[in-house]
Amino acid sequence: MTARALINVPKEAKRGEVIAIKTLISHEMETGFRYDNTGKLVPRDIINLLVCTYNGVEIFRAELHPAISANPFIEFHTVATDSGKLEFKWSGDNGFSATESVTITVI
């Protein structure tokens, strides 16, 4: 299954401006604490890491636990330093991996 990811970053920012980065990815975030109709424990299946790099340099890292809601939403900030690429990588249980990138123009 490919997860759908949404990134919201301003297309353009002034140098030195603090910008908000909003990320959302489709994922069940199965906690591992729920039982199915037959009384069997549903195994944990979550995204446990989000790493964001800005022109190749890591600027943000989030460790997610089962208490994060389904379709994890994370918002954070960074200083717009240079035009370039913001890359996002989510990884998790059962070999889950997804990447997304956006470009930003710094004026």
Place this chain on the structure above:
Amino acid sequence: MVAHHHTKRATRRGFLLGAAQLAGGVGLLSIFPCSESRALPDMVQAAIKKVVGAAPLRKGRVTLGLPPMVENGNAVSVEVSVESPMTASDYVKAIHVFNEKNPQPNVLSVRLGPHAGKARVSTRIRLATTQQVIAIAEMSDGTFWSDAVDTFVALAACQEDPG
């Protein structure tokens, strides 16, 4: 030992007090203190200790934004902001969020640096029941600061059957 004092801002008691006062009981209930301390479960204290180590955990500098009352515990908006100049010599290294009564104490841990510009993170979390949520900030000078908020949860997370 890790104990947390409730803030006046968004505790359940504060909410109920406000509601009671609105209802006409002005002043009557205000003799009850709005802050109290309560020991957190061992599992939560252990998880916090893992982050904080032997350093003292101080109250302040962190603001945990959480509604005092939520209808649905499956997706509760949370915002943590930390007072910091976010310069190369004085910045927030990490923000951690813990809960009191979910099956596991950890919620989220993020690493930041001076390049973040602003020490503020938002997400949506699950709350299994009415409980306290705790946010801790780790500063570049090695100090730890915290805030805790009580939230009343009407419909708990993790109660529905999987689809």
